Amino acid sequence: MSASPSDSLDRALKQYFGYDRFRPGQQGIIEASLENQDQLVIMPTGGGKSLCFQLPALLRPGVTVVVSPLIALMQDQVDSLQANGLGATFLNSTLKGVEARDRIRAVRQGDIKLLYVAPERLLSEHFLEFLSQLRSQPGLSGFAIDEAHCVSEWGHDFRPEYRQLSRLRQYYPEVPVTALTATATDRVRQDIIQQLSLKRPQVHIASFYRPNLTYEVRPKTRDSYQQIYQLIRQGGSGIIYCLSRRQVDKLADKLRQDGIEALPYHAGMSDRDRADNQTRFIRDDVQVIVATIAFGMGINKPDVRFVIHYDLPKTLEGYYQETGRAGRDGEPAQCILFLSYGDVSKVDWMISQKPDEQEQRIARQQLRQVIDYADSTECRPSILLRYFGETLSEPCQTCDNCRNPKPIEDWTVEAMKFLSCVARCQERFGVTHIIDVLRGSKKEKIKKYRHDRLSTYGIGKDRTADQWRALARTLKHRGFVDETDDGYSVLKLNALSWEIMRQQRKVEVALPRTVSALEGDRRSP
Numbered sequence: 001m002s003a004s005p006s007d008s009l010d011r012a013l014k015q016y017f018g019y020d021r022f023r024p025g026q027q028g029i030i031e032a033s034l035e036n037q038d039q040l041v042i043m044p045t046g047g048g049k050s051l052c053f054q055l056p057a058l059l060r061p062g063v064t065v066v067v068s069p070l071i072a073l074m075q076d077q078v079d080s081l082q083a084n085g086l087g088a089t090f091l092n093s094t095l096k097g098v099e100a101r102d103r104i105r106a107v108r109q110g111d112i113k114l115l116y117v118a119p120e121r122l123l124s125e126h127f128l129e130f131l132s133q134l135r136s137q138p139g140l141s142g143f144a145i146d147e148a149h150c151v152s153e154w155g156h157d158f159r160p161e162y163r164q165l166s167r168l169r170q171y172y173p174e175v176p177v178t179a180l181t182a183t184a185t186d187r188v189r190q191d192i193i194q195q196l197s198l199k200r201p202q203v204h205i206a207s208f209y210r211p212n213l214t215y216e217v218r219p220k221t222r223d224s225y226q227q228i229y230q231l232i233r234q235g236g237s238g239i240i241y242c243l244s245r246r247q248v249d250k251l252a253d254k255l256r257q258d259g260i261e262a263l264p265y266h267a268g269m270s271d272r273d274r275a276d277n278q279t280r281f282i283r284d285d286v287q288v289i290v291a292t293i294a295f296g297m298g299i300n301k302p303d304v305r306f307v308i309h310y311d312l313p314k315t316l317e318g319y320y321q322e323t324g325r326a327g328r329d330g331e332p333a334q335c336i337l338f339l340s341y342g343d344v345s346k347v348d349w350m351i352s353q354k355p356d357e358q359e360q361r362i363a364r365q366q367l368r369q370v371i372d373y374a375d376s377t378e379c380r381p382s383i384l385l386r387y388f389g390e391t392l393s394e395p396c397q398t399c400d401n402c403r404n405p406k407p408i409e410d411w412t413v414e415a416m417k418f419l420s421c422v423a424r425c426q427e428r429f430g431v432t433h434i435i436d437v438l439r440g441s442k443k444e445k446i447k448k449y450r451h452d453r454l455s456t457y458g459i460g461k462d463r464t465a466d467q468w469r470a471l472a473r474t475l476k477h478r479g480f481v482d483e484t485d486d487g488y489s490v491l492k493l494n495a496l497s498w499e500i501m502r503q504q505r506k507v508e509v510a511l512p513r514t515v516s517a518l519e520g521d522r523r524s525p
């Protein structure tokens with residue numbers, strides 16, 4: 001045949017999936033897979049990751065083993081592959097003996113191109129033995145690790161059983177591995193490569209920008225329920241995320257009492273009730289689902305018009321992932337986060353209950369990033385994308401901060417005070433301590449380091465702690481000061497800091513509306 005490889009890929013896409021063209025990134029990933037390269041694929045939710053391992057699996061001899069963390073997710077994917085007449089099946093603990101045996105036989109006979117398994121199953125002695133047999137007949141064409149961020153403690157959904165997956169590389173060094181995730185900061189990315197021992201992987205990073213999503217942060221007040229209610233009444237499906245099961249039940253009940261079709265979804269419910277509620281939401285039997293973050297991984301409902309976080313998300317990554325479930329059809333959708341400092345204290349308390357110190361440090365740092373996001377006056381998508389290592393070329397124009405910019409004030413003098421205080425404290429302390437010194441706090445820690453004797457002690461009493469915090473955020477965001485991020489926030493001066501201190505650079509800040517609106521409610525984390 002004289003057709004070019006890309007022609008034949010296009011044809012395969014049409015033949016197997018009925019699509020006319022590849023989404024951005026898909027073709028390159030598939031080509032690299034066909035060359036047996038290890039790969040790390042980073043694409044936003046809804047970007048079309050599944051196709052990136054499904055199509056190569058169909059085109060290569062042998063079977064591709066897909067590791068996926070959730071049974072519901074496997075079921076969905078296998079159903080839709082089978083509906084297209086494609087050889088796919090899954091093995092998991094819900095199967096009865098006969099059923100499992102039939103599937104195993106089908107795999108051995110080479111009738112199956114895609115075999116889905118849960119990670120804990122994959123690494124059982126039994127299964128490893130089974131894989132070793134497949135290796136010779138019909139052959140193992142690849143491993144696809146879906147939701148690969150689960151391997152990293154730095155991600156938002158760490159699953160210890162994913163750690164074991166590194167052993168795949170030990171046992172089957174010749175089988176190429178494709179790791180896929182929607183959420184990977186640089187740190188998580190490095191972690192995935194290392195934990196899964198990817199060999200000189202091709203890393204594909206698709207843009208995470210979703211211009212049809214409108215981001216907004218509102219202070220959580222007594223009025224918030226009314227605001228949510230009004231929004232729901234405007235129509236369209238939506239997801240409301242809460243932190244606790246109790247809150248989920250309470251809010252779903254209240255909405256129902258007020259005549260809204262709303263159902264709860266959380267880990268305290270039976271698998272069956274949960275699956276039912278999810279299906280009823282997807283089928284538009286109900287308008288709203290109120291959920292803990294247990295909900296949504298892998299659900300594919302294109303017309304979600306709003307995602308509301310009634311409570312604080314635990315990480316910024318998780319937040320972006322959760323809001324990414326809105327507007328997959330490309331039509332406008334709203335993402336609203338309600339912030340209260342009472343919630344911040346609550347989450348902080350929950351973190352302090354974790355037994356592991358390292359876990360606590362990670363969780364605190366993640367919480368700080370969420371608060372920084374919520375308090376910021378910058379374009380919201382710009383902040384979120386920067387978190388994923390991406391730069392938005394211009395502000396989105398649709399988020400709350402773009403639509404209502406806060407008046408800008410010249411805070412160069414304050415910035416000079418702040419930065420010289422960082423210098424006087426020998427670049428060994430974080431924001432809170434620097435502000436304490438500036439505001440002349442009598443805390444024990446200040447005395448201990450004799451920072452009450454510094455020339456910058458008490459020179460910032462004319463500003464509130466919140467104002468100083470807003471300044472510190474601005475300095476950090478704009479790169480005017482560095483912050484080491486291994487859980488202990490320590491501020492470090494850089495070249496730009498010195499330019500400010502030498503009066504070669506101006507600093508302008510805006511006071512965030514969430515902070516000012518919450519004055520009085522403030523309980524510092």
Ligand code: ADP
Pocket residue numbers: 019020021022023026043044045046047048049050051300
């Ligand atoms: P992800 O796993 O990245 O969240 P999925 O793989 O579930 O995304 O794909 C999201 C949706 O996009 C699915 O409905 C899928 O069928 C569809 N899709 C994927 N690739 C294409 C394509 N090339 N053309 C049209 N639709 C596609």
Ligand code: ZN
Pocket residue numbers: 378379380381382395396397398399400401402
């Ligand atoms: Zn914006």
